[in-house]
Amino acid sequence: MQGIVKRFPGVLANDHVDFDVRSGEVHALLGENGAGKSTLMRQLYGLYKPDEGQILVNGEEKHFNSPLDAINAGIGMIHQHFMLVPNLTVVENIALGLKSSRGPVLDLDRVEKRVQDLSDQYGLKVDTRAYVWQLAVGEQQRVEIIKALYRGAALLVLDEPTAVLTPQEVDDLFVTFKKMAVDGHALIFISHKLNEVVAISHRITVLRDGKTAGTRPNENVTRAELANMMVGRPVLLQYDKPPVEAGPVRLKIEDLYVRGDRGKDAVDGVSLELCAGEILGLAGVSGNGQRELAEALAGMRPVHRGRITLNDKEVTNGSPLMHIEAGQSYIPEERMKEGAIREFSVTDNLILADHGKAPFSNHSFLNFKAIRESCDKVVHDFNVKTPNLETPVKNLSGGNIQKLILGRELRRRPAVLIASQPTRGVDIGASEYIHQRLLEQRLAGTATLLISEDLDEIRALSDRIAVMYEGRIIGIVDVKDSTPEQLGLMMAGVEPT
Numbered sequence: 001m002q003g004i005v006k007r008f009p010g011v012l013a014n015d016h017v018d019f020d021v022r023s024g025e026v027h028a029l030l031g032e033n034g035a036g037k038s039t040l041m042r043q044l045y046g047l048y049k050p051d052e053g054q055i056l057v058n059g060e061e062k063h064f065n066s067p068l069d070a071i072n073a074g075i076g077m078i079h080q081h082f083m084l085v086p087n088l089t090v091v092e093n094i095a096l097g098l099k100s101s102r103g104p105v106l107d108l109d110r111v112e113k114r115v116q117d118l119s120d121q122y123g124l125k126v127d128t129r130a131y132v133w134q135l136a137v138g139e140q141q142r143v144e145i146i147k148a149l150y151r152g153a154a155l156l157v158l159d160e161p162t163a164v165l166t167p168q169e170v171d172d173l174f175v176t177f178k179k180m181a182v183d184g185h186a187l188i189f190i191s192h193k194l195n196e197v198v199a200i201s202h203r204i205t206v207l208r209d210g211k212t213a214g215t216r217p218n219e220n221v222t223r224a225e226l227a228n229m230m231v232g233r234p235v236l237l238q239y240d241k242p243p244v245e246a247g248p249v250r251l252k253i254e255d256l257y258v259r260g261d262r263g264k265d266a267v268d269g270v271s272l273e274l275c276a277g278e279i280l281g282l283a284g285v286s287g288n289g290q291r292e293l294a295e296a297l298a299g300m301r302p303v304h305r306g307r308i309t310l311n312d313k314e315v316t317n318g319s320p321l322m323h324i325e326a327g328q329s330y331i332p333e334e335r336m337k338e339g340a341i342r343e344f345s346v347t348d349n350l351i352l353a354d355h356g357k358a359p360f361s362n363h364s365f366l367n368f369k370a371i372r373e374s375c376d377k378v379v380h381d382f383n384v385k386t387p388n389l390e391t392p393v394k395n396l397s398g399g400n401i402q403k404l405i406l407g408r409e410l411r412r413r414p415a416v417l418i419a420s421q422p423t424r425g426v427d428i429g430a431s432e433y434i435h436q437r438l439l440e441q442r443l444a445g446t447a448t449l450l451i452s453e454d455l456d457e458i459r460a461l462s463d464r465i466a467v468m469y470e471g472r473i474i475g476i477v478d479v480k481d482s483t484p485e486q487l488g489l490m491m492a493g494v495e496p497t
C-alpha cells in the first residue's frame with residue numbers, strides 16, 4: 001500500500017500511509033484507538049476505496065470494488081465482530097457463498113473434509129458439525145480463519161483478534177500464526193497491545209493519528225520505543241506501587257445473586273471483601289458476570305439474593321444515590337450510556353449526582369461560582385482536553401470523557417470505587433494517567449474494585465486478583481504470587497490448586 005489517503009467527514013483517517021507485507025511474515029499494525037488501522041485494512045479488503053494512493057498485490061496494481069475482489073486476489077480479513085450465521089453449522093457457514101465443486105448441489109462432505117484438513121494443519125480446533133450459536137467466541141474466530149483459508153487467502157488480515165480471547169487462546173492463536181507464516185502466508189496482525197505485538201511479529205508498523213510513525217523489525221525495537229511511537233511522547237510502562245497496609249473492610253459482598261438480561265443468574269453466589277487502601281482486580285473473559293456484578297454494586301441492577309454492605313451500611317438494592325451517599329463512586333463500563341450525558345456540557349456532566357449538595361447548591365439554588373471553580377479544577381487536575389466548560393461532552397474524545405468521569409467520581413473522595421473497564425478504548429497516554437490516579441487513590445485509602453478484561457492492567461495495579469468465571473469467583477490470588485499462565489487458566493474455568 002503506497003501513499004494511502006482516506007478521509008471521512010472531518011477526519012483524516014489515513015494520511016499518506018505506506019505499508020507492505022511479505023509472504024512468510026507476521027507484520028503487526030500497532031496503534032491506539034482511532035489511529036486508522038482498521039480503515040487502512042478495510043481498503044485492502046475492498047470495503048472502502050482509498051482517496052489517494054495505490055494498492056499493489058504481488059507487484060500488480062489493484063482496484064477493489066468489494067471484498068469479493070479482494071478475496072479473488074487472495075486476501076482474507078477477520079473482523080473484530082464475527083460475521084457468521086448462528087443457525088447454520090460450521091461447515092455450512094464456510095460453504096456459504098461458495099460455488100459447488102460438483103454440479104448444482106454443493107457437496108458438503110467435500111467441504112467438511114477440507115475444513116478438517118485445514119483445522120489439523122494449522123491447529124485450529126473446531127467442531128465442524130456444531131451450530132455457530134453453540135460456539136464460544138474463540139471457536140467462532142477459528143471458523144472465520146478457516147473460512148478465509150478455505151477461500152485461498154494467501155494474505156490474512158486479523159483485526160484485533162486477541163481482544164476476545166483468554167491468554168491461553170492467544171497463545172494458541174499465535175502458534176497458528178507461526179504455522180501459517182511458515183507455510184508462506186502473509187499475516188497482518190492489528191493490535192494496540194504492545195506485549196502481544198512483540199511476542200509474535202517479525203515487523204511492526206506503528207500508526208499514530210492516521211500517519212505511519214515508522215516500521216521496525218521486532219528485534220531492533222523496545223517496548224518503550226514502540227509506546228513512544230504510539231503516543232508521541234515517552235510513556236511509563238511500569239508503575240511504582242508502594243506497599244499499603246490494608247485497612248478496614250469497606251465493601252462486603254455476601255453470597256450475591258444477580259440476574260442478567262436473559263433472566264438467568266449472571267452473578268451466581270459471589271462473596272468478596274474489599275479493604276481500604278487496596279485495589280482488588282476482577283479479571284475474566286467478558287461475559288462472565290462482571291458487568292452484572294458492577295451494575296448491582298452501583299445500585300443499577302436488582303439483587304435477588306445476598307447482601308452488599310458499604311462502609312458498614314447495608315445498601316442491597318439501594319438506589320445509585322444511596323450508594324453514592326454511603327461513600328461509593330462508580331466508573332461505568334458504558335461511559336456514554338451510564339457515565340455521561342452526551343448533549344450536556346462538561347460542567348453539567350461534572351456536577352451530575354452532586355448538583356443538589358454543597359458547595360454546588362444551597363437552599364435549592366445552584367452556586368454557579370462554586371460550580372465553575374470546582375469544574376475548572378477537575379478539568380485542570382485531570383487533564384481533560386476540552387475547548388471550554390460549556391462544550392457538550394459528545395465533542396470530546398473517548399479518553400477525555402473517561403478522564404472527566406474519573407475526575408467527577410474521585411472529587412468525592414470515595415471510600416469505595418467501582419471501576420469498570422476504566423481504560424477500555426482509551427489511548428495509552430490517557431490510560432497511564434488514569435492508572436496513576438487510581439494508584440494515588442489507593443494510597444489515600446480508597447478501596448477499589450478494578451474490573452477489567454486487560455490482564456496487564458489488572459496485574460499492574462492490583463494487590464489481589466479475583467477471577468470470575470460463569471458468574472462465580474473461581475479463585476483469588478495475591479498478585480505477587482500470580483503468573484499470567486495461572487490467571488489465564490482460571491479465566492478459562494480451571495480452579496487454582
Ligand SMILES: Nc1ncnc2c1ncn2[C@@H]1O[C@H](COP(=O)(O)OP(=O)(O)O)[C@@H](O)[C@H]1O
Pocket residue numbers: 008009011012013031032033034035036037038039040
Ligand atoms: N466509517 C467511518 N465514518 C467516519 N469516520 C470514521 C469511519 N471509520 C473510521 N472513522 C474515523 O477514522 C479514524 C480512524 O478510525 P479506525 O481506522 O477505526 O481506527 P483504529 O482501527 O486504529 O482504532 C477515527 O477517527 C474514526 O472515528
Ligand SMILES: [Mg+2]
Pocket residue numbers: 037038039159
Ligand atoms: Mg480498529
